[in-house]
Each structure stands twice: as C-alpha cells, then as structure tokens.
Ligand code: ADP
C-alpha cells in the first residue's frame with residue numbers, strides 16, 4: 618500500500634537547514650496496523666505529513682496504492698488525499714459550530730454526495746463509533762474521547778484506503794486513550810490500513826508493528842508478538 622525509499626527532508630530556516638528525515642525506507646502492506654514511535658522531535662509528524670501529502674520530501678520516493686506521489690499540483694494532490702487518506706489529529710480539529718453529525722458529513726459534502734445520503738452515511742459512521750445518541754451535539758458538549766470518536770467517524774466517512782493518525786491519544790487520559798486505540802483496532806480488523814504516530818510505548822503495543830524513529834532514522838522495525846487488547850491494558 619505504501620512504499621517509501623530513501624526519503625530525506627530538511628527544513629530551511631534562513632541560511633540554516635535542519636536535516637529531519639535522513640533516509641527513511643519502509644513498506645506498509647494493505648491491512649497493517651503500524652505505529653511510528655519516537656521521542657518528540659524525532660521526525661514522526663514530518664514523516665506522517667509526507668505520507669499524508671501535506672508536505673513533500675526533498676529526495677527519495679513515495680508510492681501510495683501504486684501511484685507515485687511526486688510533483689503533484691495542489692488540485693491533484695487534494696483529489697488523491699480525499700480518495701486515499703483519512704486524517705486523525707491529537708487536537709481533533711472538529712468544526713466548533715457544527716454538530717457531530719455535520720462534522721462527519723463534511724467530507725461527503727466535498728465529495729459531492731447529496732444531502733440525504735450524506736446524513737444517512739454520517740449517521741451510520743457515528744453509530745459505528747458508538748455516538749448515535751450524540752449526533753446533534755456540538756464538539757464543546759462532548760468529552761475528549763467522544764470528540765476523537767467523531768473525528769474518527771469523519772476520517773472514515775470518505776472510505777479512505779489508509780488512516781493516518783498523529784498522536785490520536787495525545788490529549789486523552791490513559792483509560793480513554795486505550796478505548797480510542799481499541800476502536801482503531803476494530804477498524805483495522807475490518808481490513809483498513811492504519812498508521813498511528815505516538816511517543817507512548819503502551820499505545821504502540823496496541824498496534825501490530827512498531828517502527829522506531831530516532832533522529833530522523835528508523836532504528837528498529839518490529840512485529841508486536843502480543844498485541845495489547847483493551848481488557849489487558
Ligand atoms: P515529532 O513529530 O517526532 O515530534 P517533527 O517531525 O514535528 O517531530 O519535528 C522534527 C524536527 O523538525 C523538530 O526539531 C522540529 O522542531 C522541526 N520542525 C518541524 N516542522 C518544522 C517546520 N515547519 N519548520 C522548521 N522546523 C520544523
């Protein structure tokens with residue numbers, strides 16, 4: 618699903634340059650649940666942003682579902698992003714004046730889905746994340762865990778091939794974090810490919826594979842022998 622070869626990325630600041638990704642190689646097959654782990658500043662978000670086509674590498678190659686991602690204009694990049702990718706962020710990024718249902722329905726609006734169908738679909742995704750009874754509520758009427766569930770429903774609404782989550786539990790307490798990771802596990806069980814960025818080992822152990830990033834390089838890439846389930850955390 619994802620093939621990355623010798624990826625490099627630097628940030629230029631005036632005459633200085635910060636080399637953040639220093640030759641990243643890895644592949645993710647369809648249906649994997651992978652965490653990218655590393656301490657703050659190791660380059661996790663930079664890598665995820667490149668995978669999410671929100672940023673471009675300086676060198677190396679990136680292939681997503683057979684499509685070479687390179688020098689795409691913004692319009693085509695946006696089309697691929699909508700088609701291939703769903704995003705989940707630490708800070709939820711919900712629209713504050715829209716209900717849970719309307720937040721989930723928004724990507725469908727951009728896909729040109731008609732209103733009735735939008736509402737039906739959005740409702741079914743809210744049901745899936747256990748929030749059918751909260752559809753009319755605004756984000757500030759929801760707990761952190763509920764907000765992240767809405768964000769997950771929104772990410773699923775466009776039926777993406779890959780879900781990219783950047784510290785999805787970063788703003789949640791431990792118990793809620795494990796519940797959100799459990800939902801992510803269930804979505805993966807249905808065959809969806811998911812990448813989770815985290816700096817927390819207990820969160821990474823709820824995925825099936827841990828890619829360890831340090832100072833912009835992969836120092837370890839291991840299968841999780843015993844994936845943690847909600848009841849064992
Ligand atoms: P992580 O997500 O692992 O904490 P990041 O990928 O966000 O790490 O950042 C890696 C390094 O790149 C950090 O030193 C950070 O300060 C720097 N950095 C990130 N984004 C930018 C940017 N837009 N401009 C300049 N430096 C950046």
Ligand code: MG
Nearest residue numbers: 661662663783
């Ligand atoms: Mg980050």
